[in-house]
Amino acid sequence: MVGKLLLRGMLAGLIAGVLVFAFAHTFGEPLVDQAIGFEEAAAQAAGEAAEPELVSRATQAGIGLFTGVMAYAIAVGGIFALIFAFVQGRVSTLSARGTSAVIAAAAFVAIVIVPNIKYPANPPAVGNPDTIGVRTELFFLMIVVSIAALIAAISLARRLAPRFGAWNGAIIAGFAYVLFIGVVQYLLPVINEVPENYSALVLWQFRTTSIGMHAILWTVIGLAFGALAERKLAVASAVRRPAAPVLH
Structure with a gap:
């Protein structure tokens, strides 16, 4: 059962990863480009030589971003499924969807919101x-x-x-x-x-976009895995339920 839940968790992570990539590519990468532009302008003003580009921006914003996001999302989905398998029936008496939603919400607060209050994400040049x-x-x-x-x-x-x-x-x-x-x-x-002349708007948008990516990740995993797990647990329960005796 745990193995089958693990597969469903990774599938939920895959679905979440696709949506996170689309969001990050659309809203996050333009902010990264602006931050890199600020960094290059500051270096040029200071008379520093431009650093060689080992990996092109097109690769970073395309296949590089997609690979990183998908690997992370699938891994998180798998870990999420293992936590669910331990919690369901032991700590939580909620339905599969309810337990999944609670775990996702708690993880989002503990892993994303709380650390970012103290140490928020920073774009390049910060x-x-x-x-x-x-x-x-x-x-x-x-x-x-x-x-x-x-x-x-x-x-x-x-x-x-x-x-x-x-x-x-x-x-x-x-x-x-x-x-x-x-x-x-x-x-x-x-x-x-943060440099004194750094754009406050870019910094704010970058940090809110970063939190938005995690919000999509945990929301989709919580909802998608809950639906997949509920269906699987219902089938498993039906299989274990003994057949009613036939009266003659």
Whole structure:
């Protein structure tokens, strides 16, 4: 069963990947071109030699973007299916579609929204190349902390449910998650390496487009996998159900 759910998760990821690529190619790549233009103009004004283009922009925005997005989306879909297989019937008593939607929403908040509040995505020409290692480490640290805090919040909600009720327990755990994340983000260092004359509009549009790509990814995976898993689980349940005895 897990293997069949895994295949459906990868299929959902494939569907999501196609839509994410279309969105990124249409709305994201023009912003990247503008950012590269700013970077080249700044380098020229500083008298720096232009860096050689190892991979053409057409390749980066075409087959390169498609390959990267599809590989990522399919991998996420597979991991999503494994998490669903563990959660369904153990942690969640919702239907397959309900569980899938909840997992997708929780993942979007923990993996995308929370880290991007502290360390949002940056287009080319934003950020010091010497600090890229530190910035990457802090970003992934924020993801790990957010996921761990989410798991702890879910565990807390389940423990509080018998005493305060399911809804009240979830609300208390939710406030605890927000409070903890707020403290962590306050303690982590601030990184602001945006050039003074950089276009605020391009920066804003790039960051919102980046979040939009993830919103499409998680929404499509959550809905598509839920539909595929529900159908598969219904068939499996029908097969396991014993046939009614024939009365003579």
